[in-house]
Amino acid sequence: MFGQVLWWTEIAAEALLLARAIGTKFYTKYTSFYFYVTCVLLVDLFRFGVFTTLPNSYPLFYWRTQFLAATVGYAVILEMYTQALKKYRGVVRVANGLLLCILAAVMLKTIAGAVSGSGWSPGETMAALERDMRALQAALLLVIIALLAYYKIPTGKNLMGIVVGYSCYVATSVLCLGFGSLPGFGPRPAWRSVQPIAYLATLLIWCLTLWSYHPNPGPDPGSKIERDYKLLSDQTKRILSKARSYLKMGGEL
Amino acid sequence: MSQLLPYLFLGLLLSAVLAWWVWDAIVHRSTAEVLTPRQHRSTARSVGSQRDLGERIFGTEDWDFVLHETPSEIQRMFQRERTVLALAWLRRTRRQTSQVMRAHVAVARQSEDLQIVVEIKLALNYLLFLGLCNSLIGWVWLLGPVRTRKIVGHTLQWAARQRAAFAQLMARVDPASCRVVGTNFNHGTVRN
Numbered sequence: 192m193f194g195q196v197l198w199w200t201e202i203a204a205e206a207l208l209l210a211r212a213i214g215t216k217f218y219t220k221y222t223s224f225y226f227y228v229t230c231v232l233l234v235d236l237f238r239f240g241v242f243t244t245l246p247n248s249y250p251l252f253y254w255r256t257q258f259l260a261a262t263v264g265y266a267v268i269l270e271m272y273t274q275a276l277k278k279y280r281g282v283v284r285v286a287n288g289l290l291l292c293i294l295a296a297v298m299l300k301t302i303a304g305a306v307s308g309s310g311w312s313p314g315e316t317m318a319a320l321e322r323d324m325r326a327l328q329a330a331l332l333l334v335i336i337a338l339l340a341y342y343k344i345p346t347g348k349n350l351m352g353i354v355v356g357y358s359c360y361v362a363t364s365v366l367c368l369g370f371g372s373l374p375g376f377g378p379r380p381a382w383r384s385v386q387p388i389a390y391l392a393t394l395l396i397w398c399l400t401l402w403s404y405h406p407n408p409g410p411d412p413g414s415k416i417e418r419d420y421k422l423l424s425d426q427t428k429r430i431l432s433k434a435r436s437y438l439k440m441g442g443e444l
Numbered sequence: 445m446s447q448l449l450p451y452l453f454l455g456l457l458l459s460a461v462l463a464w465w466v467w468d469a470i471v472h473r474s475t476a477e478v479l480t481p482r483q484h485r486s487t488a489r490s491v492g493s494q495r496d497l498g499e500r501i502f503g504t505e506d507w508d509f510v511l512h513e514t515p516s517e518i519q520r521m522f523q524r525e526r527t528v529l530a531l532a533w534l535r536r537t538r539r540q541t542s543q544v545m546r547a548h549v550a551v552a553r554q555s556e557d558l559q560i561v562v563e564i565k566l567a568l569n570y571l572l573f574l575g576l577c578n579s580l581i582g583w584v585w586l587l588g589p590v591r592t593r594k595i596v597g598h599t600l601q602w603a604a605r606q607r608a609a610f611a612q613l614m615a616r617v618d619p620a621s622c623r624v625v626g627t628n629f630n631h632g633t634v635r636n
């Protein structure tokens with residue numbers, strides 16, 4: 192019964208989120224994010240249809256669609272990446288470097304597993320595959336959030352909601368699926384409802400923060416440090432622009 | 445159970461970093477602070493005295509004098525007051541390092557010439573410095589400045605090397621900010 196209530200509430204929240212975005216016409220501002228929400232809503236509706244009409248096929252259908260939802264989840268990360276860092280080219284360079292490191296680590300792990308003939312195996316179980324996908328998402332989110340926090344990149348209410356909501360869900364999923372793979376944890380009904388509750392919390396965060404459009408504040412052209420440079424002297428500015436153009440040409444200061 | 449540890453670590457780390465980011469965004473949103481040239485000028489005047497102060501607080505001269513010339517009650521009083529001074533000095537050093545880091549981050553995030561290796565090195569150095577500084581504060585609080593002067597000396601030598609790395613980076617990113625950095629890290633080493 193509790194599971195059914197969660198299910199319906201999730202579907203209602205997803206529909207509300209989409210309806211609000213379409214009503215206020217800002218879904219085009221976060222295309223990848225709303226693509227994810229649409230996919231998940233469709234998956235939930237299909238699941239409900241299968242659950243009521245073909246209950247025996249439901250477990251298999253659930254895991255296959257869960258894999259699809261986890262894959263589409265990368266669209267949310269792409270949204271965060273483009274929205275948060277598009278005006279900060281230097282930070283994008285750092286982010287790209289770190290993301291490449293993660294990609295290299297994943298490839299090494301895959302190759303090592305394939306060579307040794309053991310270890311990582313995508314076909315082991317669907318739950319294990321989802322766990323690994325969520326773990327990779329967690330690593331990517333970790334990089335993006337660490338950069339946002341370290342460089343104190345200003346974020347609007349919408350983006351903050353997307354980041355906080357999805358990160359909470361991914362962190363909970365990684366922990367849940369990790370523990371769920373242990374014998375004795377997975378089958379417990381209470382344990383199995385943790386992930387849907389976390390997802391419902393995420394949807395509530397999204398509904399609250401994406402109710403109206405709040406664009407990301409860009410780099411402040413009149414920031415304190417910028418004004419102080421002006422105060423320093425016009426000469427310093429000329430030297431600065433010369434130095435930057437010199438650096439762009441590949442020279443050294 | 446051991447195969448669970450990476451997932452547990454990753455999940456908890458993500459939660460911790462997220463909490464830190466949200467807390468930082470909420471608390472520091474309205475109080476974004478960067479080094480200004482006005483502060484720069486005031487600190488420039490006090491660089492020499494600050495270096496002398498550090499050497500004086502952790503040096504042995506005063507303690508030797510108090511140890512040989514005064515009764516034990518005065519010695520205890522000296523240690524108490526010197527501990528308070530040392531803690532204040534260390535906290536100020538930590539605050540100034542953080543200001544330099546904030547100034548660096550404020551300039552670096554708008555720069556197109558960021559270098560990932562230097563950035564990571566700086567971030568790790570800064571984290572290490574904060575850890576060291578906090579542990580020093582703990583040691584001084586527990587043992588007093590006289591007994592911990594060797595550790596403080598090593599830390600300040602290390603901080604001076606850190607300053608060189610900052611200056612190098614800031615010179616690339618923004619020559620004007622380089623001056624700001626230069627004025628805040630001229631702590632000398634402490635004589636052991």
